[in-house]
Amino acid sequence: xxxxxxxxxxxxxxxxxxxxxxxxxxxxxxxxxxxxxxxxxxxxxxxxxxxxxxxxxxxxxxxxxxxxxxxxxxxxxxxxxxxxxxxxxxxxxxxxxxxxxxxxxxxxxxxxx
Amino acid sequence: xxxxxxxxxxxxxxxxxxxxxxxxxxxxxxxxxxxxxxxxxxxxxxxxxxxxxxxxxxxxxxxxxxxxxxxxxxxxxxxxxxxxxxxxxxxxxxxxxxxxxxxxxxxxxxxxxx
Numbered sequence: 270x271x272x273x274x275x276x277x278x279x280x281x282x283x284x285x286x287x288x289x290x291x292x293x294x295x296x297x298x299x300x301x302x303x304x305x306x307x308x309x310x311x312x313x314x315x316x317x318x319x320x321x322x323x324x325x326x327x328x329x330x331x332x333x334x335x336x337x338x339x340x341x342x343x344x345x346x347x348x349x350x351x352x353x354x355x356x357x358x359x360x361x362x363x364x365x366x367x368x369x370x371x372x373x374x375x376x377x378x379x380x381x382x
Numbered sequence: 383x384x385x386x387x388x389x390x391x392x393x394x395x396x397x398x399x400x401x402x403x404x405x406x407x408x409x410x411x412x413x414x415x416x417x418x419x420x421x422x423x424x425x426x427x428x429x430x431x432x433x434x435x436x437x438x439x440x441x442x443x444x445x446x447x448x449x450x451x452x453x454x455x456x457x458x459x460x461x462x463x464x465x466x467x468x469x470x471x472x473x474x475x476x477x478x479x480x481x482x483x484x485x486x487x488x489x490x491x492x493x494x495x496x
Contacts, residue, residue: 374422375422
């Protein structure tokens with residue numbers, strides 16, 4: 270099955286700086302890549318996603334980039350704020366089973382005021 | 383509109399005991415999922431259902447059973463709990479099809495098996 274690796278496991282930035290989280294995947298048949306934010310003790314929530322036919326997608330301060338050749342995708346958060354502090358998970362889904370999402374191990378982002 | 387709800391929120395079991403976790407959604411979603419989340423790991427799919435009366439195995443199905451008797455409910459059962467099943471369990475649901483409809487997660491159930 271698909272294997273998704275996520276780095277770094279923890280990331281600490283100063284408020285206002287940018288944060289980048291990277292994920293790699295193994296199955297070239299993966300075609301959908303969502304990112305989730307999970308605040309402490311809360312449920313995961315979708316923040317942005319990208320399909321394999323798109324190289325980049327932006328939504329205000331967050332963006333996701335995808336490199337299909339290298340099989341990696343990244344989450345970019347600009348002008349970080351303390352409320353961005355959370356655990357972020359990437360995931361991948363293959364085109365032959367759209368019910369199976371494979372998640373990365375998570376990145377704990379700490380934004381220092 | 384409550385979205386996805388889970389009961390109970392917390393539970394402590396002794397090894398060998400059984401229990402059922404209930405997931406309910408009021409969004410009329412066809413697809414429902416059970417995941418487990420362990421420290422330092424992402425969510426792993428246990429079982430899923432694409433409609434009432436149907437279930438399928440996910441990534442880590444051993445030791446769990448599920449049932450989807452009603453469209454709005456998805457039950458996860460542990461017949462004989464083991465310490466390795468200590469985890470946080472999340473239910474999710476979404477609209478049907480291959481389109482990239484968002485998965486909506488429940489608040490989670492924290493289960494400890496001693």
